Each structure stands twice: as structure tokens, then as C-alpha cells.
Amino acid sequence: MSQPLTGRVAVITGASSGIGEASAERLASLGARVIVMARRADRLADLVSRIEADGGSALAIAADVTDAAALQGAADRVEAEFGGADLLLNNAGVMLPAPIEELATEQWKHQIDLNITGLMNAIGAFTPQLVKAAAERGVADLINTSSIAAQNIFPTFAVYSGTKAYVSHLSRHLRVELGAKNVRVSAIEPGIVGTELQSHVTDQGARDWLAGSKETIEWLTPQDIAETVGFIATLPPRVNLQQVTIMPTAQA
Numbered sequence: 001m002s003q004p005l006t007g008r009v010a011v012i013t014g015a016s017s018g019i020g021e022a023s024a025e026r027l028a029s030l031g032a033r034v035i036v037m038a039r040r041a042d043r044l045a046d047l048v049s050r051i052e053a054d055g056g057s058a059l060a061i062a063a064d065v066t067d068a069a070a071l072q073g074a075a076d077r078v079e080a081e082f083g084g085a086d087l088l089l090n091n092a093g094v095m096l097p098a099p100i101e102e103l104a105t106e107q108w109k110h111q112i113d114l115n116i117t118g119l120m121n122a123i124g125a126f127t128p129q130l131v132k133a134a135a136e137r138g139v140a141d142l143i144n145t146s147s148i149a150a151q152n153i154f155p156t157f158a159v160y161s162g163t164k165a166y167v168s169h170l171s172r173h174l175r176v177e178l179g180a181k182n183v184r185v186s187a188i189e190p191g192i193v194g195t196e197l198q199s200h201v202t203d204q205g206a207r208d209w210l211a212g213s214k215e216t217i218e219w220l221t222p223q224d225i226a227e228t229v230g231f232i233a234t235l236p237p238r239v240n241l242q243q244v245t246i247m248p249t250a251q252a
């Protein structure tokens, strides 16, 4: 049976957990063939098995997105095996809040390397395929996972917020540049979503803030964001959802 995304080829980075994992399942359920990427190959293999058991099509490629050569190798494989991608969900990321005076320079670097350089590596590797697909079939999607942190002020989140402001602003620029070639560019800005993201936080003040938030607010689920990813991809080709902010109802 034909589904809305039948014939489409979607690459998802950060697909071994959280938003990326849920989005891969959603896009596959809508008929896309999905290529799931992250570093943890065992988690990707489990995801592929689940998608295939549900009747979908999936391929795992284990890669570190901060490694530009690995991303290019993945893109070459997608080109060879699928004829190229027409959707990239650029989603791998990390959040490590800490007061700036703690000078957690390794964590600053980690966030910038992954959230900015990793994002750009995926854009560099897959943009030619998106442009080619859009020229041939009239539509392709570049969906970047940003954050409400790109817009709002959260004390101690300055470096993370800076990386996500980069993602949102870059997305607005690329929408104009690539939209002329029928590639839709969207930035998704979630508020707080319950995933593994929070488990990497080491700063005690930020951990306490997150724990307090969890007690008072019903956090979003990864599936809430995945629904929106599916919605963006199934809109008519003339419709580009430029920027979507998705908040837990009770989050300020």
C-alpha cells in the first residue's frame, strides 16, 4: 500500500536514541526508507530490526558526525545503494550547561564540535543529494534540530544556546538559498523533551534545575517531536514550515 513518504529516502543523524530514534520510526511508518546514523552500532541494529519488523525499510550506518570523512563515506554509500537521500534530519547533538566562570572548556568544545561542526559535516555531505533529488522530483527536505534555547535565555546554558542560535539562524539563511532549488529547510525548536540528553549533564546546579523542572512540568516525549518531523515531510511541496517551536504546555 502506498504511504505519504513511499519512494523517499531519509537520513537521520543521532538516531540511536531520543528524538532521532523516534523520528526514524515515524518516517519509516510513513513509508520512507530510512538510513539511521549515530556512533552506537548496537542501538542502531536494534532500531533497524524494529522498523523492519513493522514492515519498514532501514539501514544503519555507524559514524561519528564530527568526522567529515566518515560522513562523506556514508553519503557515498547512500548514493550508491539508494540513489541519494531526499531528506536529512540533522539531529545529533549534546547539551552540557555550566556556569561560564567554571571554564569547562572541554564541554564548550564538545558542544561546538558536535552541534555546529557535526551539523555542517552532514550538510556538506548530503546537500548535493538533496539538491539533485529536488531537481528530479520537485522536493527535498533539510530539517535541523535546534532548540528553544536558540530563542530564550536559560542561565548557564550560554554555550549550548549559542550553538542552537547558530542552527536556527543558519536554517533561515539556507531556506532562502536552497528554497530556490525546491529544497525545503526547517528548524525545529523543542522545549524540554525527556531523552538521554539530560543524562550527560555534569554540572550539579543544572542537574538540580532539570530535576526540579521534571517534578513540575510534564516534559515532551520524543514521539511528540517525531510527529512534527513527519508532518513537515508530508506537506505539499509548495509548503515549507520554516521554524517550529514545540513546548511542553507548562514550560515557561
Ligand code: NDP
Pocket (backbone or CB within 6 Å): 013, 014, 015, 016, 017, 018, 019, 020, 037, 038, 039, 040, 041, 043, 063, 064, 065, 066, 091, 092, 093, 094, 095, 114, 118, 145, 146, 147, 148, 189, 190, 191, 192, 193, 194, 195, 196, 197, 198
Ligand atoms: P539524545 O542524547 O537522546 O540523542 C543524541 C543523539 O546524538 C544520540 O543518538 C547520539 O548517539 C548522537 N550523537 C552524539 N554524539 C554523536 C557523534 N559524535 N556522532 C554521531 N552521533 C552522535 O538526545 P535528544 O534526542 O534529546 O537530542 C537530539 C537533538 O535534539 C539534539 O540536537 C538536541 O540538542 C536537541 N534538543 C533536545 C531537547 C531535549 O530536551 N531533549 C530540547 C531541544 C533540542 P550516539 O551516542 O550513539 O552517537
